[in-house]
Structure formats: C-alpha cells, structure tokens
Amino acid sequence: MRIQSELIHENNRSQADALEADYNALGEHLQRSSIDIEAVTQRASQFGVAIPSWGVGTGGTRFARFPGLGEPRHVFDKLDDCGVIHQLTRATPTVSLHIPWDDANPNELLEKANSLELGFDAMNSNTFQNQENQQHSYKFGSVSHTDVATREQAVEHNIRCIEIGKTLGSKALTVWVGDGSNFPGQTHMGRQFDRYLDSLKQVYTALPDDWQLFTEHKMYEPAFYSTVVQDWGSSYLIASELGPKASCLVDLGHHAPNVNIEMIVSRLARFGKLGGFHFNDSKYGDDDLDAGSIDPYRLFLVFNELVDLELQQGDNFRPAYMLDQSHNVTDPIESLMSSAMEVQRAYIQASLVDREALSNYQLNNDALMAAQTLKQAFRTNVDPILQRCRMNNGGAIDPISVYRESQYRQTVSEERPVVLGSSSGIV
Numbered sequence: 001m002r003i004q005s006e007l008i009h010e011n012n013r014s015q016a017d018a019l020e021a022d023y024n025a026l027g028e029h030l031q032r033s034s035i036d037i038e039a040v041t042q043r044a045s046q047f048g049v050a051i052p053s054w055g056v057g058t059g060g061t062r063f064a065r066f067p068g069l070g071e072p073r074h075v076f077d078k079l080d081d082c083g084v085i086h087q088l089t090r091a092t093p094t095v096s097l098h099i100p101w102d103d104a105n106p107n108e109l110l111e112k113a114n115s116l117e118l119g120f121d122a123m124n125s126n127t128f129q130n131q132e133n134q135q136h137s138y139k140f141g142s143v144s145h146t147d148v149a150t151r152e153q154a155v156e157h158n159i160r161c162i163e164i165g166k167t168l169g170s171k172a173l174t175v176w177v178g179d180g181s182n183f184p185g186q187t188h189m190g191r192q193f194d195r196y197l198d199s200l201k202q203v204y205t206a207l208p209d210d211w212q213l214f215t216e217h218k219m220y221e222p223a224f225y226s227t228v229v230q231d232w233g234s235s236y237l238i239a240s241e242l243g244p245k246a247s248c249l250v251d252l253g254h255h256a257p258n259v260n261i262e263m264i265v266s267r268l269a270r271f272g273k274l275g276g277f278h279f280n281d282s283k284y285g286d287d288d289l290d291a292g293s294i295d296p297y298r299l300f301l302v303f304n305e306l307v308d309l310e311l312q313q314g315d316n317f318r319p320a321y322m323l324d325q326s327h328n329v330t331d332p333i334e335s336l337m338s339s340a341m342e343v344q345r346a347y348i349q350a351s352l353v354d355r356e357a358l359s360n361y362q363l364n365n366d367a368l369m370a371a372q373t374l375k376q377a378f379r380t381n382v383d384p385i386l387q388r389c390r391m392n393n394g395g396a397i398d399p400i401s402v403y404r405e406s407q408y409r410q411t412v413s414e415e416r417p418v419v420l421g422s423s424s425g426i427v
C-alpha cells in the first residue's frame with residue numbers, strides 16, 4: 001500500500017465524532033421511512049466500479065496536452081495509482097486494462113495487482129491507432145476495413161486481448177474501434193456494417209463461454225460523419241447478431257445532448273443486452289468530465305433504472321461498471337476518487353427510492369408525486385453512509401484530504417519524469 005495506514009486512521013479519528021452524529025441523525029431520518037441505515041451501508045460496501053488504466057494519466061484535448069506531475073510511466077505505475085484510489089475509497093476493486101498500452105507479462109501483472117488487492121475488469125482492445133511494426137494501417141478503419149488483411153490483423157489483435165485477459169482473470173472484452181467515415185459517400189454504410197459483423201463474429205468465436213463481448217456505441221469521433229457503431233440501436237443489432245455472450249456498453253458521453261440515457265438503459269436491459277457502463281459526465285459531447293460533475297440528477301436517474309433492475313433480477317443482473325474519463329486540469333487520482341464516490345452516491349440514493357409508492361403513483365398516473373418520490377431520494381444527503389462505509393472497510397472518511405496530506409504525487413514524481421506528448425487516448 002502506498003498510503004500509510006496510520007495517516008488514514010489519524011485523519012479518520014479526527015472526524016469520527018462528527019460522522020457518528022451525522023450517521024445517527026440520518027439513521028433516524030431514514031427510519032421514519034422504514035429504511036434501515038445499516039442495510040444501506042452494507043449495500044454501499046458491496047458496490048464497486050472499475051478504474052480504466054488510461055484514466056490515471058493526464059488526458060488531452062484536440063488543442064494540447066499538459067502533462068501532470070508524476071504521471072505513470074507504464075502499467076505497473078498505473079496499477080500503483082489505482083491501488084491508492086482503492087485503498088482510500090474502497091470502491092474501485094478492479095482495473096480495466098488496455099492493450100497494447102498496458103502490454104506486460106501477464107503473470108507479473110497478476111502479482112502486482114494481487115499485492116494491491118486489485119482484480120482485472122474488462123480487457124480493452126485498440127484498433128484505432130497504429131502500433132509499432134504493424135503491417136496494415138488503421139487509418140481507414142480496422143475490423144470493418146475494405147482490405148481483408150487489415151480486418152484479419154484487427155481480429156487477431158482482439159483475440160490476443162482475450163488470451164491475455166484469460167491469464168488475468170478478466171471476463172470481458174470491450175472492442176474499441178475508430179471505424180467510420182468523415183465524408184458522405186466515403187464508405188458504403190451497409191457493406192461496412194456487414195464487414196464489421198463478419199469480423200466481430202470471428203472474435204466472438206474465440207470468446208470463452210463465461211466471457212462477455214461489449215460493443216460500445218459512439219455518435220462521433222474519431223470519425224465525424226458516421227461511425228460504424230453510431231447508436232444504441234446499432235449496438236443492439238450487433239449484440240443480437242453475435243449471440244448471448246455479446247452485450248452493449250453505454251458510455252454516458254456518447255450521445256447527442258439531452259438524449260434520455262436512462263430510457264436506453266431500460267430498453268437494453270429489457271432485452272438482456274445491457275452489458276455495462278462507462279461513467280463520466282458531459283456538457284456538450286464526449287467531454288469525459290468527472291462522473292456527476294455536470295448533471296448529478298441524470299446519473300441518479302440512470303441508477304434509478306439500474307437499482308430497479310437489480311431488485312427485480314437479483315444476482316442475474318450484473319452489469320460491468322467502469323469509469324471512463326479524461327483529466328486535463330485535475331490530478332487524475334483525485335478525479336477518479338471523486339467520480340467513484342459520485343457513482344457510489346447515485347447508487348445509494350437510488351436505493352432509497354420508495355419503489356412501492358412510485359409504482360402506485362405510476363399506476364394512478366400521478367405524475368407530480370411520482371417525480372417527487374424520485375426527488376426525495378435524490379435530495380437525501382447520503383454522505384454519512386458513504387463515509388461510514390469507507391471507514392468500516394479501512395478506507396478514508398475523506399479520501400481527497402488524506403491523499404493530499406500523504407504527498408503521494410510529490411513522492412512518485414521524484415521517480416517518474418514528466419512525459420511530453422500524449423500516450424493516452426480517451427474513447
């Protein structure tokens with residue numbers, strides 16, 4: 001562990017009395033609605049969201065990238081940073097790796113992760129940029145390229161990601177593509193989709209029985225006229241064509257402004273095709289801002305659907321929760337901790353919704369009271385639950401202040417030189 005336990009305990013001790021008072025007050029408040037605060041705290045303990053390995057580096061925009069202090073040099077540094085995030089928040093038990101950015105000996109990766117109490121979430125393939133010594137270019141696409149050799153190369157890369165993931169204990173592959181077009185007429189959209197499906201079917205064949213293949217729709221970028229998996233409809237078609245081991249990943253930033261994402265969540269889940277999430281927030285497009293930083297109510301409404309589904313389907317409902325964001329002006333560790341806590345907050349707030357009352361208001365078409373029922377849960381300050389949960393599990397009541405006190409960033413910056421340019425990418 002990179003943060004001294006004594007520092008965490010000392011900081012927790014200084015806040016323990018105030019937390020006790022706040023927790024008891026919230027407990028009384030919730031008891032009036034027959035909600036047992038201990039049971040809710042237990043739910044918070046069981047919640048986890050994966051950290052994307054690429055998220056611990058500083059991102060960039062199409063303008064520039066300003067490297068931060070002590071950025072990770074390689075995947076082992078990235079795992080150290082992820083370990084700190086989990087140590088303090090106790091809400092991020094897994095890491096999602098990206099190949100080839102995180103290429104390393106799988107056994108060494110496993111050993112490192114074990115030492116940090118981390119596991120591995122979905123593997124992410126990369127056929128949206130050329131790698132060193134790569135024979136065929138992805139400039140005009142990968143799995144849907146017009147050239148069969150390029151498609152084969154992209155399929156092989158995805159299969160390699162599965163092979164690495166098997167050693168690491170991962171159970172899913174997220175297929176990252178930049179395929180699309182920038183000009184009307186540039187591609188035959190129907191034939192391009194056929195080629196995509198044909199390639200993905202080959203990848204699907206290599207998928208172990210207990211794995212999932214995630215397709216992630218994205219409205220635009222890097223292609224600006226059309227993308228091969230443009231919307232949730234395309235994503236659903238792909239997952240249906242491939243079979244039961246394929247499902248859809250919803251990245252909150254990959255929609256047009258004001259699209260009702262919670263409705264998409266409900267639709268995909270209704271037909272068994274909701275695979276998981278990339279959580280982030282946005283104002284205009286795929287802004288990759290910290291989860292809950294712009295529209296926390298939308299995050300809550302997404303979790304309102306997810307908790308409803310969880311209550312109906314129990315253990316059969318296990319979507320993969322991941323963060324996917326880019327940090328241009330903040331310390332990535334602080335932003336990821338903040339996002340993990342916001343996602344956990346939305347989950348707990350959604351767990352407070354009086355579902356019986358909501359259902360009755362819906363049946364009686366009482367729109368006002370139905371909306372009020374959701375708002376009542378959303379307005380509840382669940383900080384004491386989240387704080388108690390972290391403290392009970394050995395984490396910090398206030399992760400960001402402990403992190404700052406620890407001087408972790410300054411310490412690692414002494415061994416990690418500043419990297420100019422960009423080795424990260426956010427999709």
Ligand SMILES: [Mn+2]
Binds near residue numbers: 216251278324427
């Ligand atoms: Mn994403």
